[in-house]
Amino acid sequence: MNQSSESTTKSVFEGEDTIIKVRDLHTYFYTDLGISRALNGVNLEIPRGKVMGVVGESGCGKSVTALSIMRMVAKPGKIVQGDITFFRKDKKKNDAIEEINLTKLEGMGPEMRSIRGAQMSMIFQEPMTSLNPSYTIGDQIMEAIILHQNVDKVEAERRAVEILDGVGMANPSLIVKRYPHELSGGMRQRAMISLALSCTPAVLFADEPTTALDVTTEAQILDLMRDLQKRIDMSIVFITHNLGVVAQMCDYVTVMYLGRVVEQATIDDTFYNPMHPYTSSLLRSIPHVGSHQKDRLKPIRGVVPDPYSKVKGCPFHPRCDKAMRGLCDVKVPGLTVVGKSHTVRCFLHSDVEEESTYVQ
Amino acid sequence: MSNELASINRDELLLEVKDLKKHFPIRKGVIRRSTGLVKAVDGVNLYVKKGETLGLVGESGCGKTTTGRTIIRLLDPTDGEIHFNDPKIGWVDLAKMERKDLMQVRPHMQIIFQDPFSSLDPRMTVQRIVSEPLMINKLATGSELQDRVAELLRTVGMRPEYMSRYPHAFSGGQRQRIGIARALALNPKLIICDEPVSALDVSIQAQVLNLLEDLQQDLDLTYIFVAHDLSVVEHISDRVAVMYVGRLVELASTENLYYSPKHPYTEALMAAVPKPDPRKRDRPIKLPGEVASPANPPSGCYFHPRCRYAKDICSKETPPLKEVAPEHFAACHFAGELKLRGVLA
Ligand SMILES: Nc1ncnc2c1ncn2[C@@H]1O[C@H](COP(=O)(O)OP(=O)(O)OP(=O)(O)O)[C@@H](O)[C@H]1O
Ligand SMILES: Nc1ncnc2c1ncn2[C@@H]1O[C@H](COP(=O)(O)OP(=O)(O)OP(=O)(O)O)[C@@H](O)[C@H]1O
Ligand code: SF4
Ligand code: SF4
Ligand SMILES: [Mg+2]
Ligand SMILES: [Mg+2]
Numbered sequence: 227m228n229q230s231s232e233s234t235t236k237s238v239f240e241g242e243d244t245i246i247k248v249r250d251l252h253t254y255f256y257t258d259l260g261i262s263r264a265l266n267g268v269n270l271e272i273p274r275g276k277v278m279g280v281v282g283e284s285g286c287g288k289s290v291t292a293l294s295i296m297r298m299v300a301k302p303g304k305i306v307q308g309d310i311t312f313f314r315k316d317k318k319k320n321d322a323i324e325e326i327n328l329t330k331l332e333g334m335g336p337e338m339r340s341i342r343g344a345q346m347s348m349i350f351q352e353p354m355t356s357l358n359p360s361y362t363i364g365d366q367i368m369e370a371i372i373l374h375q376n377v378d379k380v381e382a383e384r385r386a387v388e389i390l391d392g393v394g395m396a397n398p399s400l401i402v403k404r405y406p407h408e409l410s411g412g413m414r415q416r417a418m419i420s421l422a423l424s425c426t427p428a429v430l431f432a433d434e435p436t437t438a439l440d441v442t443t444e445a446q447i448l449d450l451m452r453d454l455q456k457r458i459d460m461s462i463v464f465i466t467h468n469l470g471v472v473a474q475m476c477d478y479v480t481v482m483y484l485g486r487v488v489e490q491a492t493i494d495d496t497f498y499n500p501m502h503p504y505t506s507s508l509l510r511s512i513p514h515v516g517s518h519q520k521d522r523l524k525p526i527r528g529v530v531p532d533p534y535s536k537v538k539g540c541p542f543h544p545r546c547d548k549a550m551r552g553l554c555d556v557k558v559p560g561l562t563v564v565g566k567s568h569t570v571r572c573f574l575h576s577d578v579e580e581e582s583t584y585v586q
Numbered sequence: 587m588s589n590e591l592a593s594i595n596r597d598e599l600l601l602e603v604k605d606l607k608k609h610f611p612i613r614k615g616v617i618r619r620s621t622g623l624v625k626a627v628d629g630v631n632l633y634v635k636k637g638e639t640l641g642l643v644g645e646s647g648c649g650k651t652t653t654g655r656t657i658i659r660l661l662d663p664t665d666g667e668i669h670f671n672d673p674k675i676g677w678v679d680l681a682k683m684e685r686k687d688l689m690q691v692r693p694h695m696q697i698i699f700q701d702p703f704s705s706l707d708p709r710m711t712v713q714r715i716v717s718e719p720l721m722i723n724k725l726a727t728g729s730e731l732q733d734r735v736a737e738l739l740r741t742v743g744m745r746p747e748y749m750s751r752y753p754h755a756f757s758g759g760q761r762q763r764i765g766i767a768r769a770l771a772l773n774p775k776l777i778i779c780d781e782p783v784s785a786l787d788v789s790i791q792a793q794v795l796n797l798l799e800d801l802q803q804d805l806d807l808t809y810i811f812v813a814h815d816l817s818v819v820e821h822i823s824d825r826v827a828v829m830y831v832g833r834l835v836e837l838a839s840t841e842n843l844y845y846s847p848k849h850p851y852t853e854a855l856m857a858a859v860p861k862p863d864p865r866k867r868d869r870p871i872k873l874p875g876e877v878a879s880p881a882n883p884p885s886g887c888y889f890h891p892r893c894r895y896a897k898d899i900c901s902k903e904t905p906p907l908k909e910v911a912p913e914h915f916a917a918c919h920f921a922g923e924l925k926l927r928g929v930l931a
Contacts, residue, residue, distance in 0.1 A: 494864055515820050
């Protein structure tokens, strides 16, 4: 694919600036059972300084998308095709934009490591995957600060306490001396957010950061993330399957199905003018709290095909109520712009076809 | 609470729980000496009407599961009464029943668990899993047993041909259906649904919720539905009970509880529910501190260290659960006076 025509950061989202652009990304896992095609041609844009939700049923590739961009996909997984462009803004050079193709970098090489530390970070669903049980919370945050910000220990500790305070942790100067297992679930989640934010990343991938928490704690952490996001102007990629959380948190939404992006739109369009049948079906399948309605839920029929199989035609056609015989089961729709800040991959809205979808 | 219940016809009730307590000893050291008590359930009062769904909500560790399990005597209560309106023998107090007498009543009460991946024995076929309760109670054998299992599987929307397979061959939603089929085997009256859809994907969740609603209609079932997803609870419940540190703080019809709550904790919960509507954005009510520990609860109203309406009396006196409007119960000294906000409509 020729990238030269796409070297501007102009976004499909009107008035936005793109910070990361993903083109035709294929990430596969080579397992004993066969090839699991986790990502099958993902195309998406992440707007700078905004919150973008990524939704879709379990296994659709949300986490693998984030891990691929962060270049953290481990064996037996591999990025087999596609481009990930990071439009890095250099504050020291008058906000000049530098274009970096992350797929060309070595995943564990020095450049990618430095990007991961300084400009991108990730919050995982389970806090213990990123907190080290044998170091205090303070030591872990200070280490991250010293690594990337060239300050001494005293200053690093001062900043660590400040960050913990900023995430609403009570008694931050005591908490820095605690070990992860001495904290409750909600406190650990706050500690992990502090760790992820210690380098003031340009992009934060938050993978189900509140799914394991109670609603009251969840609401408080979401509130906090929103405040921080505005304050330091970062982009957040918010992965979740809770559409309520998406509605409350996000500016834009990316809907994924079976390793592909099927729709990208503003938050309002996603809920009030969804164009992909999968997006509408997802919305109909959940109870809408606060609507006074007790209508019967409308589940999406069938199940997600397993990622080892190859579905012919539109990947959603076996479950789609609007599928057109002879078209949807034969040809693959391509992701096309269908309106202001709105792209969708469905023959109801465009006859653009996509050529190859599976890399051999 | 029983006095306030005078207005309700007891024939309409299936269950009435009074001052139920379940305390677990905290054991420390090599000789496992008891060093204190976790008051997991510490004075729960509630009633359940025949054929209804009572939602039971509250934060992790507040005692929902322990309440459910104690009600059906999977756990022995520390104290309190569990009155069950048995279809054959009438009202009995399960809390006082001997194990052998319980055998008669227990089949009327079943439980469905949260985790469809660990609640089914991986070494048993579906046939075995579903038929086990029938075999234990010697209710069917041979081809009759086969037929009953096939019927149960059809009831939950599964093909009887799958009978000889093992649980790992099924998806999460299918496994939950198998768990439901097993729970239905003995024609129960009451089913405790303990987070039955929490582990499932949204679309599968909708299938299982619809199934539970259909079964309730067709088989005249009564549910106690434990969940922390307040959207799901609003959808499925006729009435809802809110728990906080081992006690009920509010009990009301779903409509009243969601739209005109009477307890400050319920108000905070409602403000926190993420509404799936970007045009209705809401900010949470600040709850300082953490949920109190059931091993060491605060004095007076357990919610007082976090409550923004707390006054002096709140740290001194425990507010009882009282009826503040018809069939609307709240445990707050100021339940009648406070103007509280419900879930945004
Ligand atoms: N290490 C691995 N080995 C094999 N397959 C994998 C591996 N990691 C992910 N996959 C596969 O890739 C696909 C996408 O997985 P991913 O974790 O991105 O899904 P997800 O959308 O994040 O789902 P969830 O909502 O359950 O977290 C899945 O089918 C999964 O089985
Ligand atoms: N067998 C036990 N021994 C000791 N403590 C217990 C036992 N079972 C539960 N507890 C404690 O009792 C309290 C209530 O637990 P329970 O499982 O009933 O809560 P829950 O409301 O169902 O929580 P969740 O939403 O996390 O499922 C918790 O503090 C728990 O640690
Ligand atoms: S392309 Fe066809 S099958 Fe696919 S979502 Fe659109 S209408 Fe449905
Ligand atoms: S009794 Fe007092 S502390 Fe408890 S909920 Fe009511 S106002 Fe708040
Ligand atoms: Mg994931
Ligand atoms: Mg529980």
